[in-house]
Amino acid sequence: MAINWFRAVPKLRHSEPEFIRSHAFSLSFSPTKRAFSGSGRIATALSSSSSSMSYEKELAAAKKAASLAALLCQAILSLSDFITFCLRVDFKNGNPEHKLSIESASNSEHDNVICDQLRMQNICLSKTHVVNLPILLPFKHLLDNESAVVFVYHLQETESLYFNPDCSLSRPMANQYNLSSQVDFSYWFSLLQKVQKALLQSDVHSKSDKSPVTVADYGSQAIVSLVLERELPCESFSLVAEEDSGDLRKESGQETLERIKKLVNDTLANSDFSSVSNLTTEDVLRAIDNGKSEGGSSGQHWVLDPIDGTKGFVRGDQYAIALGLLDEGKVVLGVLACPNLPLASISGNNQHSSYDKVGCLFFATVGTGTYMQPLDGSYPIKVHVSATENPEEASFFESFEAAHSLHDLSSSIAQKLGVKALPVRIDSQAKYGALSRGDGAIYLRFPHKGYREKIWDHAAGCIVVTEAGGVVADAAGNPLDFSKGKYLDLDTGIIVTNQKLMPLLLKAVRESLEEKLSSL
Numbered sequence: 001m002a003i004n005w006f007r008a009v010p011k012l013r014h015s016e017p018e019f020i021r022s023h024a025f026s027l028s029f030s031p032t033k034r035a036f037s038g039s040g041r042i043a044t045a046l047s048s049s050s051s052s053m054s055y056e057k058e059l060a061a062a063k064k065a066a067s068l069a070a071l072l073c074q075a076i077l078s079l080s081d082f083i084t085f086c087l088r089v090d091f092k093n094g095n096p097e098h099k100l101s102i103e104s105a106s107n108s109e110h111d112n113v114i115c116d117q118l119r120m121q122n123i124c125l126s127k128t129h130v131v132n133l134p135i136l137l138p139f140k141h142l143l144d145n146e147s148a149v150v151f152v153y154h155l156q157e158t159e160s161l162y163f164n165p166d167c168s169l170s171r172p173m174a175n176q177y178n179l180s181s182q183v184d185f186s187y188w189f190s191l192l193q194k195v196q197k198a199l200l201q202s203d204v205h206s207k208s209d210k211s212p213v214t215v216a217d218y219g220s221q222a223i224v225s226l227v228l229e230r231e232l233p234c235e236s237f238s239l240v241a242e243e244d245s246g247d248l249r250k251e252s253g254q255e256t257l258e259r260i261k262k263l264v265n266d267t268l269a270n271s272d273f274s275s276v277s278n279l280t281t282e283d284v285l286r287a288i289d290n291g292k293s294e295g296g297s298s299g300q301h302w303v304l305d306p307i308d309g310t311k312g313f314v315r316g317d318q319y320a321i322a323l324g325l326l327d328e329g330k331v332v333l334g335v336l337a338c339p340n341l342p343l344a345s346i347s348g349n350n351q352h353s354s355y356d357k358v359g360c361l362f363f364a365t366v367g368t369g370t371y372m373q374p375l376d377g378s379y380p381i382k383v384h385v386s387a388t389e390n391p392e393e394a395s396f397f398e399s400f401e402a403a404h405s406l407h408d409l410s411s412s413i414a415q416k417l418g419v420k421a422l423p424v425r426i427d428s429q430a431k432y433g434a435l436s437r438g439d440g441a442i443y444l445r446f447p448h449k450g451y452r453e454k455i456w457d458h459a460a461g462c463i464v465v466t467e468a469g470g471v472v473a474d475a476a477g478n479p480l481d482f483s484k485g486k487y488l489d490l491d492t493g494i495i496v497t498n499q500k501l502m503p504l505l506l507k508a509v510r511e512s513l514e515e516k517l518s519s520l
């Protein structure tokens, strides 16, 4: 037996990972632990190199797939015929009921509906106007709220205007437009009052079928599915992914489907996969539907969120293409492409970075650590979570969207820990990526009651953080269980930090949850 092993080694290094799992080491290789058991020189050598040897090829394929999908998403964001304008009003008190969000794509009904409504209000708000206007909006008076954030998009430009209760503008907008709190907002006040009325009267926000995010979501899923299938030909290819082709197969989905096909073909044509680029709509639909698997505790399953943080994507903020690999129910590989994440730290304490370089790829395989590589393809570096033992120095991450996580609860936990920095609120699993390189030390996620977390929202992020030395757990301190199908069965929430801070964090979480319960 030992001689057989010895002979198999050089061959296995270049052979299919499936072959390793199913045949050669059936007696000595544990698929669950991903390790070789046995004794002596050969077994030791094998066990020390087993994970990198087994997942090398999968990782290379996953990196290619995620990078290409990221390229596609960026291309979509830069297409003028998709995002002509998008006005979003978001209230800082975090109450989702008070949220008004309008996302629009040019040449679509949305623009026309909004423009018609505005015309009826005697406002001529052409696309050019929207682009050039720094929309100054003292929403405090308009909606009797604490403060508001307005986002105006055009092509790749994104401006964020922060209005304080005293109607002054927060930086950097004030600087950028050379404005000060002395500016007379009265003209804008009346204009925007009318705009808001018009927007509320229109029902555009319910018609989102042609939005760029739809095309990007499907396109990204199709690309990842095609690349993985091509790179890792294997009979039992299984993909658990967020989207399915149901809506695209309907009559109403045909225009969107054509757009997706074109973008997917264009993206592949400009890549190593140019030979796959003449896809028909049926090819695209089939690639999307590859993601119908349910996952589970046996075998291998790829887990994909084609655009995680869709709200951030539309806002022009953070989003991620997240790809994980489950093997016997455990996450063994993860890749996160974060096209908008600065290469420099985004911790609450980093006041100085200009964030001019963005786009990061994080990747990890079990037992080999986590790496971050700029999306432009330059060299990867090994990353580690923050080593801080002092919660006062730790800044923490949470969802940008208050509807996705209870900000009040996080704030109570942070207060108990003595965290001084303000929360860093960003969308998507970019939080896991940022945490893995030590930008902050804690990530807190407490969904509203009844919400069930999905595996594609955490699989890649989880291994990226754990391989960088962090711990990902539910609110009771249990590791996340990815073996139950599409959903994670969780105790209350998800908390992430380094090993030293975890006991303190768990204590603060327990106390805050008890207080919350007793106040009900």
Ligand SMILES: Nc1ncnc2c1ncn2[C@@H]1O[C@H](COP(=O)(O)O)[C@@H](OP(=O)(O)O)[C@H]1O
Pocket: 305, 307, 308, 309, 310, 311, 312, 398, 399, 400, 401, 403, 404, 405, 426, 427, 428, 429, 447, 448, 451, 454, 457
């Ligand atoms: N009510 C809710 N509570 C918690 N998470 C939610 C939610 N509604 C949607 N989500 C999930 O939150 C993800 C985004 O996470 P984050 O808040 O960290 O950006 C979404 O991923 P998608 O954007 O891929 O749909 C979605 O799966």
Ligand SMILES: [Mg+2]
Pocket: 305, 307, 308, 309, 456, 457
């Ligand atoms: Mg998601």
